[in-house]
Amino acid sequence: MSDGIHARSISILSLGHLCNDVYQGIVPALLPFLVVHRGLSYEAVSALVFAFNLSSAIVQPLFGHLSDRKPMAWLLPAGVLTAGAGVALVGVAPNYPTVFALLLLSGIGVAAFHPEGSRYANYVSGGMRARGMSLFTVGGNLGFALGPVLATVLLSRFGMIGTLPTIATGAFAAVLLAIEMPKMARFRAVYTKRVAASGSLGHDAWWPFARLSVFLVVRAFATFGLMTFIPLYEMKVHGLAPGAAGMMLSVLLAGSAAGTLASGWLADRFGRRAVLTTAMAIVVVLLPFFINAAGMLEAGALAVLIGAVLFGSMTPAVVLGQEYLPNRIGAASGMTLGLSISLGGLGVPVLGAIADAHGLHTVMYAIVGLAVAATLVTVTLPSPRAAQQRLATPAPAPAR
Numbered sequence: 001m002s003d004g005i006h007a008r009s010i011s012i013l014s015l016g017h018l019c020n021d022v023y024q025g026i027v028p029a030l031l032p033f034l035v036v037h038r039g040l041s042y043e044a045v046s047a048l049v050f051a052f053n054l055s056s057a058i059v060q061p062l063f064g065h066l067s068d069r070k071p072m073a074w075l076l077p078a079g080v081l082t083a084g085a086g087v088a089l090v091g092v093a094p095n096y097p098t099v100f101a102l103l104l105l106s107g108i109g110v111a112a113f114h115p116e117g118s119r120y121a122n123y124v125s126g127g128m129r130a131r132g133m134s135l136f137t138v139g140g141n142l143g144f145a146l147g148p149v150l151a152t153v154l155l156s157r158f159g160m161i162g163t164l165p166t167i168a169t170g171a172f173a174a175v176l177l178a179i180e181m182p183k184m185a186r187f188r189a190v191y192t193k194r195v196a197a198s199g200s201l202g203h204d205a206w207w208p209f210a211r212l213s214v215f216l217v218v219r220a221f222a223t224f225g226l227m228t229f230i231p232l233y234e235m236k237v238h239g240l241a242p243g244a245a246g247m248m249l250s251v252l253l254a255g256s257a258a259g260t261l262a263s264g265w266l267a268d269r270f271g272r273r274a275v276l277t278t279a280m281a282i283v284v285v286l287l288p289f290f291i292n293a294a295g296m297l298e299a300g301a302l303a304v305l306i307g308a309v310l311f312g313s314m315t316p317a318v319v320l321g322q323e324y325l326p327n328r329i330g331a332a333s334g335m336t337l338g339l340s341i342s343l344g345g346l347g348v349p350v351l352g353a354i355a356d357a358h359g360l361h362t363v364m365y366a367i368v369g370l371a372v373a374a375t376l377v378t379v380t381l382p383s384p385r386a387a388q389q390r391l392a393t394p395a396p397a398p399a400r
Contacts, residue, residue, distance in 0.1 A: 005132045009124040009187070012180045013076075013117055014139030019173035020080040020113045021140040023087045023106055025147015026166060027052050030090065033155045034099070044096065048103050053342055055107035060338025064115035064330035071188060073120070073181050075112045077174035082109030084170020091155075091163030111338060118333035122322055123187040129322075130272060134264020134315040141256045141311065202326050205387035209324040209332065213340045215377040216317060219280070220344025222370035223310060225351045226252065229367070230303070233360045238296060251300050252307040259308030263315045272316035272323070273381050279313040280375040287368045291361070323384035 031045040063075060086106025093099045117136065125132025150169075154162035230252060231245040240248075259279075267275045286306050293299035318336050325332040355363040382390070 004126050005128050005135070006124040006126075006187070009180060009184055010121060010132050010135050012176050013121050013124070013184075014135050016076060016080055016113070016173045016177050017117055017136055017139035018143035018146070019169045020083055020110055020117070021143035022147040022150060022169055023083045023143075023166070024052075024056075024110060025144040026087055026151040026163075027103065027106070027147075029148035029151035030087075030155070030163070033151075033160060037160050038096070038099075040096065048100060051100055052103045052107040055104045056111040057338045057342030059108050059111040060114055061331055061334035063112050064332070064334030065328070067116055067119065067330040068328045071185065072116060073185055073188070075116045076120070076181070077177040079109045079112030079114075079116075080170045080177065081174040082106070082112065082170075084109070084167045084174075088163050088165075088167035088170075091160035111334075114337045115330040115334040118318060118322070118337060119329050120184050120187065122319075122329060124184065128268050130267035130316055130319045131264040133319050134260050134262075134267075137264075137315050137318070138257050138260045141253070141260055145250075145253050145256075202388045203391035204327050205324045205382075205384070205391060208382050208387045209321060209335075211377060211380055212317065212321055212324065213335060215276075215374055215381070216336055216340035217344040218370055218374040218377065219310075219313065219317075220341040221347040222283075222344075222367050222374060224344060224348045225363070225367045225370065226306075226310075228348055229351065229355065229360060229363055232355075233291075233364055234296075234299070236360050238299070240296075248299065248303055252303045253311075255304035255307030256311035259310070259312030260315055262308070263312035267316040267319065271383065272320040273378065273383055276313055276316045276320065276381070277375065277378040279309040279316075280371060280378055282309045283313075284368065284371045284375055287364075287371060291364045291368075320381070320384065324387060 027049060031049070034040045034045050034048070035042070063072075066072060067075065083106045086102045086104075086109060089102050090099050093102055118133070121132050121136035122129055150166065151162075154165055156162075227249060230248050234240045234245040234248045238245075263275055263279065283306060286302055286309070290299060290302040290306060293302060318333065321332040321336040322329045351363050351366060354366055
């Protein structure tokens with residue numbers, strides 16, 4: 001197996017990730033159109049997003065566990081095509097239960113793609129796993145950002161049937177992935193042979209992985225909190241109109257692509273844990289400056305930097321999870337990309353209650369507190385090598 005990244009395979013995986021996660025961006029953008037065209041209540045459309053995200057979160061670790069036991073590369077094209085079909089058919093669904101079922105199905109499709117996508121990003125990256133994972137991850141970031149744009153353009157022009165053309169994205173990715181599958185399967189075969197020759201991948205370090213999962217939950221809590229309250233905070237503090245305030249969220253996300261790519265290179269050079277801790281510490285330093293920014297230019301510049309380091313922390317975390325559980329790469333990916341993040345997202349209503357009771361300024365500082373807590377957890381994480389050495393060292397015999 002080459003020590004470098006296989007450019008074609010990682011490019012197709014990243015493009016597949018973009019096409020898969022574009023549906024995660026489309027779903028929230030569908031909500032205003034469902035309210036207007038179908039007369040759904042806010043509670044009803046909120047339940048749709050909850051169902052989509054929850055189905056994806058719960059199923060991802062299951063797909064990861066199954067693919068650890070048996071090669072399931074077919075989940076890559078099948079997952080992205082299923083995700084696309086579910087969203088595409090929403091516009092012609094006859095009633096609310098059908099819309100609910102279709103988005104549930106789409107969430108399962110999104111979930112099917114991620115563990116295998118992360119696994120093969122690991123396999124095709126040789127000795128540059130963090131760099132390869134950053135290329136894979138940035139595809140997902142771009143897809144999530146492009147989803148609302150695609151949905152808004154199509155549905156504004158064609159109404160609800162504008163969801164139908166979105167299937168083209170999933171179908172295109174499915175064809176590319178299906179064509180590339182035989183080549184990527186060879187990477188898994190080479191990886192398996194290398195493991196067989198060496199005798200073992202090492203031990204699964206579950207306790208460090210559990211701490212990493214705690215970090216990811218708290219980080220997701222802070223991230224979803226920022227994405228929820230930054231527009232509201234800008235409306236309150238700088239008196240922006242809703243559309244302009246929403247642009248600040250786009251500015252935050254704009255920094256994510258550069259941060260994700262840079263974090264992969266840095267993590268391969270300086271270590272996953274060092275980059276993870278440094279990134280979160282920078283978030284802790286920058287957030288109070290953002291909260292107290294005097295004007296839009298200053299706030300925008302800080303938002304780009306915060307987005308870069310906050311979203312950039314994800315790449316080393318995913319690779320670290322795979323290295324903690326070398327025998328369960330799929331399950332590790334499903335947990336880090338799916339369940340842990342979604343559990344963090346479920347905490348946002350708590351921040352909403354704080355905002356209602358004490359104001360937006362207080363809730364922004366609560367998010368700073370979450371970033372501090374996440375940073376402290378990263379300090380407790382051992383390097384994968386140290387975790388392996390600790391597990392390989394036999395416990396001393398009890399004194400007699």
